[in-house]
Amino acid sequence: xxxxxxxxxxxxxxxxxxxxxxxxxxxxxxxxxxxxxxxxxxxxxxxxxxxxxxxxxxxxxxxxxxxxxxxxxxxxxxxxxxxxxxxxxxxxxxxxxxxxxxxxxxxxxxxxxxxxxxxxxxxxxxxxxxxxxxxxxxxxxxxxxxxxxxxxxxxxxxxxxxxxxxxxxxxxxxxxxxxxxxxxxxxxxxxxxxxxxxxxxxxxxxxxxxxxxxxxxxxxxxxxxxxxxxxxxxxxxxxxxxxxxxxxxxxxxxxxxxxxxxxxxxxxxxxxxxxxxxxxxxxxxxxxxxxxxxxxxxxxxxxxxxxxxxxxxxxxxxxxxxxxxxxxxxxxxxxxxxxxxxxxxxxxxxxxxxxxxxxxxxxxxxxxxxxxxxxxxxxxxxxxxxxxxxxxxxxxxxxxxxxxxxxxxxxxxxxxxxxxxxxxxx
Ligand code: PMP
Numbered sequence: 064x065x066x067x068x069x070x071x072x073x074x075x076x077x078x079x080x081x082x083x084x085x086x087x088x089x090x091x092x093x094x095x096x097x098x099x100x101x102x103x104x105x106x107x108x109x110x111x112x113x114x115x116x117x118x119x120x121x122x123x124x125x126x127x128x129x130x131x132x133x134x135x136x137x138x139x140x141x142x143x144x145x146x147x148x149x150x151x152x153x154x155x156x157x158x159x160x161x162x163x164x165x166x167x168x169x170x171x172x173x174x175x176x177x178x179x180x181x182x183x184x185x186x187x188x189x190x191x192x193x194x195x196x197x198x199x200x201x202x203x204x205x206x207x208x209x210x211x212x213x214x215x216x217x218x219x220x221x222x223x224x225x226x227x228x229x230x231x232x233x234x235x236x237x238x239x240x241x242x243x244x245x246x247x248x249x250x251x252x253x254x255x256x257x258x259x260x261x262x263x264x265x266x267x268x269x270x271x272x273x274x275x276x277x278x279x280x281x282x283x284x285x286x287x288x289x290x291x292x293x294x295x296x297x298x299x300x301x302x303x304x305x306x307x308x309x310x311x312x313x314x315x316x317x318x319x320x321x322x323x324x325x326x327x328x329x330x331x332x333x334x335x336x337x338x339x340x341x342x343x344x345x346x347x348x349x350x351x352x353x354x355x356x357x358x359x360x361x362x363x364x365x366x367x368x369x370x371x372x373x374x375x376x377x378x379x380x381x382x383x384x385x386x387x388x389x390x391x392x393x394x395x396x397x398x399x400x401x402x403x404x405x406x407x408x409x410x411x412x413x414x415x416x417x418x419x420x421x422x423x424x425x426x427x428x429x430x431x432x433x434x435x436x437x438x439x440x441x442x443x444x445x446x447x448x449x450x451x452x453x454x455x456x457x458x459x460x461x462x463x464x465x466x467x468x469x470x471x472x473x474x475x476x477x478x479x480x481x482x483x484x485x486x487x488x489x
Pocket of ligand 1: 122177178179180182205206207208218267271272300301302303304327328337
């Protein structure tokens, strides 16, 4: 038996399900999760000393690969100067200035410690600012696990088959209106009926929690339009796609300006960080400037700021995103060719450094209902086959994959070769 197996057995005694975040438990693919002990560049090393080419990237943050030497160096340096102050530090201002410079829609930004905190607060702020209670989200999008947002949610909630969680008060859940993602007509219909009661729309402008789903043409434009007409706040949840599909995020890529944006993952360079921000007029309502409350003991933590700031500096290198885009595109073309060769119905999506693959008959996957129709048994077989070949992909058909700047052409070629081998066995 593997060491991962023994570690998983031991973990289940005192940790619910043996994991500190549900999707890690491999419920989406079956079998024992792999326990890791080290990561460097594009590679992971498991508890049994096996190496894998990694396409999970800690669920997105590792855009520079794991343990990038320059990121590690600034964290080590900061650690010797204090782990946390609970008081303002200069690096927080440097970080805020840089985020506002890179993302034109951001006039002010507040740092928090997770994506969940960022989206939860953005929703509260939108409600406080508009004086309205209802929010609009889309089925299959995931925005963290705060009560209002765990209604028909994506990611691990989908993988585990509990998109609407018990424990969320009915009174609150009824204020969450869940619409069909990428369906502009439905959005228009709802806003024509009750637009004046809606505080905000929250959306993943490139969805990554029902696999990778780009916006249908005109969808983000429609969201902007109905928000402008009704006075609702448009929130882009760029926790996953921010600094991932381009330096100025999905909003830059598609040319739509949200009122508020949330970030996480890449912005923390591997440390626990989230952020929310946007229009000054709205951010003026957050405490201590205004009455909408939000706080955090470790918010703006200096180690996290050091890792995040260094990461945001390094991703500005010319050609960084072109390189990421090319690698992800090559990987998906290779997967497609491998599937075609084996005669397996298959298709892919890819936006910048984010990708998704589907064991579906249909080719243009833009709806959650299409993702749900994929051949899950084939997905599981492919997943375990790739794992055997030393390739670590997201252990769920409802998650996007990621490449980092450290994946070499050889890594991509080796991964495609593994896919060719595994596809033939499906
Ligand atoms: N929003 C999106 C788009 C996400 O992908 C995630 C996490 N996968 C979150 C919010 C929640 O972030 P966290 O897990 O850091 O709370």
